[in-house]
Amino acid sequence: MAAFLDACRFLPTAGGTTDWTYSSAIGGYQSPTAAGVVNGRTYKYRAESTDLTQWEIGEGTYNTGTGVLSRTTVLFNSSGTTSKINFSAVPNVAVVALKEDLISVEESNSFTTAQKLQARQNIGIGSFDESAWTAFTSSAAVAGVSVLTVNSSRYKQLGKIVFWEIDLTITTGTWTAGNTLTFNLPVTANSPGSAATFEFVTAGVPVFFFINPGGLTQMNARCGSNLVATSRFAASGFYESV
Structure with a gap:
């Protein structure tokens, strides 16, 4: 499960297989800092080439000191694997939310105890549970x-x-x-x-x-x-x- 940012989409300094180092916000979107990114927190991202032939969805933590969003875990990509895509050009990178990040009313979620506790606090049920x-x-x-x-x-x-x-x-x-x-x-x-x-x-x-x-x-x-x-x-x- 990852945290969310509103309308955050940016260009990193390079493509390849390196982590995403922030360079500039894409027009119409916010930079991670403007969107309220938190140091060390985990975020999901989608990186994609301009022609959409290369893309990667993964998660990693953001370092506010260096402006780097790590590519810790690749979940899906255009090659059908879980490896980092070697982007031939600088891609667009957006902070996104995936199915497993959202509370479902149709099926069960796989949240940790800490995440369940946080969800209860967020909706006002209370700050206690079995743990x-x-x-x-x-x-x-x-x-x-x-x-x-x-x-x-x-x-x-x-x-x-x-x-x-x-x-x-x-x-x-x-x-x-x-x-x-x-x-x-x-x-x-x-x-x-x-x-x-x-x-x-x-x-x-x-x-x-x-x-x-x-x-x-x-x-x-x-x-x-x-x-x-x-x-x-x-x-x-x-x-x-x-």
Whole structure:
């Protein structure tokens, strides 16, 4: 996948098989600099002779210091290969977009995780995805349970909204109904009323989660009836951060 430039078409200093060193913009088009080219970013190009008998489509990075668009990868050419065309004269070079650079509504795209994340940011869905989860130290504890195993605890944040997940197992002891389980929040809550959580049930026992109204740095939980060793439960929710 490559970046785009608007109406960018130029003459390089030479043909042959060398990289494209900018010389001048073609009439009616912009130079890479005028079009807002970014140093080190990847762009697709189409180079073509004036009679169109020689042409090449490829991609490479642009160096703003030297004015060079590299011919790193040749995708198609007039010879039916993926080798650089040995242009007999200076060609026209345009920065273009290809099918794989555009989000399709008819078929699947092969975007990387980073590209998918950028696409979400661009259209306002948010800046998080599966790769954006971050583990946090929960320090979970409850009276009567000598070993409480934290299988996983993770969170991700969008603006002031914090999404959290925690997976716990009572390894040794009993969590007695009415006792309060506590674990640290990954980000300090704004207020007790800003929290929202989901109730999960293990062995028919409801477990309720809520933010500690005192410190706003801990999540509390209470079970509806006793939970003994090897009971495992998971919960997730979201709240507003400070």
